[in-house]
Amino acid sequence: MKHQLLLTVLLTMLTTSRSFNVASRRVVFNDLMTIQMKMKSTTDASSEAKGLDSISTPGNNDGDNGSDNGGEARRKKKPVNSSRFRQHVNPLASRYQQPRVPSPSVDTSWLTSNLSSPSNPYHLDIGCAKGTFCLSMSPLNPSVNYLGLEIRDPVVEYALDRRNRRKLDNCHFVSCNANVDLERVLEGMNAVGGLLKTVTIQFPDPHFKEKHKKRRVVVPELVRLIGESMEKEEGVVYLASDVKEVLDEMREEFNNCDMFEDTVEGDGYLEENVNEVPTERELSVLKDDKPVWRASFRLRR
Numbered sequence: 001m002k003h004q005l006l007l008t009v010l011l012t013m014l015t016t017s018r019s020f021n022v023a024s025r026r027v028v029f030n031d032l033m034t035i036q037m038k039m040k041s042t043t044d045a046s047s048e049a050k051g052l053d054s055i056s057t058p059g060n061n062d063g064d065n066g067s068d069n070g071g072e073a074r075r076k077k078k079p080v081n082s083s084r085f086r087q088h089v090n091p092l093a094s095r096y097q098q099p100r101v102p103s104p105s106v107d108t109s110w111l112t113s114n115l116s117s118p119s120n121p122y123h124l125d126i127g128c129a130k131g132t133f134c135l136s137m138s139p140l141n142p143s144v145n146y147l148g149l150e151i152r153d154p155v156v157e158y159a160l161d162r163r164n165r166r167k168l169d170n171c172h173f174v175s176c177n178a179n180v181d182l183e184r185v186l187e188g189m190n191a192v193g194g195l196l197k198t199v200t201i202q203f204p205d206p207h208f209k210e211k212h213k214k215r216r217v218v219v220p221e222l223v224r225l226i227g228e229s230m231e232k233e234e235g236v237v238y239l240a241s242d243v244k245e246v247l248d249e250m251r252e253e254f255n256n257c258d259m260f261e262d263t264v265e266g267d268g269y270l271e272e273n274v275n276e277v278p279t280e281r282e283l284s285v286l287k288d289d290k291p292v293w294r295a296s297f298r299l300r301r
């Protein structure tokens with residue numbers, strides 16, 4: 001980037017300098033243009049080779065909409081690749097099938113050393129990506145712990161960095177495959193005296209192809225684990241997607257579980273987001289004027 005700027009300055013100087021005649025200006029100009037094009041193609045090829053896609057969500061630079069702790073944080077050194085992540089991973093790949101959360105009989109420090117009041121009630125955000133939802137909600141509800149689960153390690157690192165810069169002590173992000181580690185996450189919460197109060201699964205990766213449906217996060221086992229751990233009185237699960245088929249499928253899985261009841265009767269959908277803030281994905285969907293499909297479930301009494 002810096003080199004390209006330098007080349008542009010040189011090009012401008014060249015076109016205005018009197019010490020070159022027209023012919024030599026043209027030769028040097030052509031050489032500089034060739035260098036510039038070569039540099040551009042090398043940069044493009046290298047990002048392609050790394051398989052990196054820029055996630056174009058609002059507030060991409062810092063992953064939010066400027067509610068960070070001011071310009072000071074932005075001037076500090078950013079983590080490597082802070083806004084460029086691999087967009088999808090295959091949760092069924094063997095590396096994502098390994099447990100990453102310790103069993104509570106072994107260790108609960110991943111909760112106790114990251115939350116100031118680990119025994120407070122919990123909100124679980126499954127597939128939290130860069131953490132914007134939890135980061136925005138946690139200052140609004142300081143007596144609730146916001147725990148985001150995300151399968152992509154670098155994205156979790158980035159979310160944790162954002163949390164640290166905001167000095168939030170009721171928000172934490174865990175790098176794991178929710179379909180592998182949810183039980184240990186919930187057992188950990190229980191072990192430190194915390195109750196699961198609310199859950200959000202918002203805009204999970206749709207994995208459209210029929211053969212990739214198996215990658216979807218909402219499966220019967222996950223639904224049952226949530227139901228068994230949730231606080232009976234207040235427990236609510238909120239689901240959202242911009243893909244109607246994905247929302248319908250998630251909804252069917254919760255309807256199939258006798259522990260939950262749909263808060264919307266009949267075939268309708270929840271009209272609005274029941275939470276106080278939208279997610280990153282939701283903002284970009286709404287900006288494009290596309291519909292969002294929503295549903296919510298409570299535990300049967």
Ligand SMILES: C[S@@+](CC[C@H](N)C(=O)[O-])C[C@H]1O[C@@H](n2cnc3c(N)ncnc32)[C@H](O)[C@@H]1O
Binds near residue numbers: 205282
């Ligand atoms: C489309 S993004 C939506 C992120 C956020 N919920 C939002 O609405 O902006 C879905 C996220 O779920 C994560 N994810 C997909 N499968 C997962 C799994 N099995 N366990 C944990 N995270 C998962 C993906 O890596 C991705 O960050």
